[in-house]
Amino acid sequence: MGLGEEERFDLVDEDCRLVGSTKPRSEVHRDGDWHQAVHVWVLFHDTWRVVMQRRCKHKDSWPLMWDISAAGHVTAGGKPLETAKRELAEELGLEFPDNAFRYLFRNKQEFRGEFHGKAFVNNEFNHVFAVTLRQELPRHAYRLQAEEVDDVKHIALSELGALLREGDEKHVTYLAGLGRQGGALENAKYTELFRLEREEVEDSRWVEAQVNGCRAYYLDCGDAGLCSGD
Structure with missing residues (x-):
């Protein structure tokens, strides 16, 4: 894609x-x-715990709101x-090989709203991945x-699950809605993930299977050169 050329979907x-x-x-979201x-x-x-990012103020949707670790x-x-x-x-400066990414499920999202005075429609299928690390990353790793x-x-x-169920306004709308949706299987899976208390993992066969599937790539933060920052 050339410099200044708008991406196509x-x-x-x-x-x-x-x-x-x-x-x-722009036409897709219009x-x-x-x-x-x-x-x-x-x-x-x-x-x-999980990583969340706060979107910059210039984003065309959900500016300055907390969002998924990375998305696109x-x-x-x-x-x-x-x-x-x-x-x-x-987005975060974190690089991992293919086998670090565990595919969890596909989520169907529908949203219609307005940002910066412009209508914004987002009808998309989200392919949801997890990367599980052995321990928390230090700030300078990002x-x-x-x-x-x-x-x-x-x-x-x-x-996070509690905030989403309460519809916390500091988090992106499509995440907050997950705590209140219950119809579609795909959304039900997402909701189940965020409902978990740590001690309940063994009681949730679905989530246990997903998380255990990531265990082959548990890392110390130094394993991928992530601790060699400032």
Whole structure:
């Protein structure tokens, strides 16, 4: 993609099947076309906390609100895994090999609202990945992308789940809504993940299976050169 050229997305139908055409990002969010994105959650095995990023004030949606560890659109011709790797590296400066990314599930998201005085429609399928590390990363391990990310924090899954169920206004709308949705299986899976208290992991077969699937890539923060910062 050339300098200044607007990114394009592959359009999909309501079953996430490619329809064979692309559109620029701005038109997709204007017209409400279905497209694909990724959600990447970085989890710490020792504390059962996750990384969240605060979106910068210039974002075209949900500015200065807390969001997933890293997220982004699957651009035309792209694939979910390569997108997940790219977004985590670009937004937080964290680079991992393919086998560090555990595919959890696909989530269907529908949103209609307004930001910066403009209508914004987001109909997308989110491919949800987890990267599980053995211990929490120090602050200097992160290299934040200034035009995308304002800050990062670590928060317990149980605390995040409580905030989402309460509809906390500091978190992006599509996350807060997960705590109140119960119909679609995909959203139910997401809700189950955030409901967990750490001590309840063994009682949740679904989440236990997902988290155990990540165990092959538990890391010390130094294993990937992440502690060699400032």
